[in-house]
Amino acid sequence: MTKEENALRAKVCSAVAKLLREERERQVLSMSEVAGRAGISQQMVSYVEREMRVPTIDTLFRLAHALGLNPITLLTKASAPDLGLRSRYRQRWQEKPSPNTQAETSEAVTRDE
DSSP: OHHHHHHHHHHHHHHHHHHHHHHHHHTOOOHHHHHHHHHHHHHHHHHHHHHHHOHHHHHHHHHHHTOOOOHHHHHHTTTTTTTHHHHHHHHHHSSSSOHHHHHHHHHHHHHHO
C-alpha cells in the first residue's frame, strides 16, 4: 500500500468511527446497548468509536446492523467524494479488471439489495 493509500484508509476508518458514534448518540443508545445488540463487548464499541481499534468487517457489520444501518451505505458515506476514494479505486479497477472480483462484487450487491 502506498503512503497515499494508507492516508486514505486512515481517513475512511476515522469517518466510519465518527458515523457510528453519531448514529448511536442520535438514537440515544448507550455503548452497552449497542454492544448487546451487536453481540460484542462494550469495550470494543468504545475502542472503535475512539479510533483505538479498526473493526474487522464482521464487527463493522455487527455494529452497523445493531444501529439499523446498511454497512455498505456506511462505508460509502465514510468514503465520500471529498476523500476521492470511490473515483480513484473505480479507475484502478477499470484499468485492471479481475473477472472474479467483478462477479463477486455483482453478486454481493445483488444479495444486499
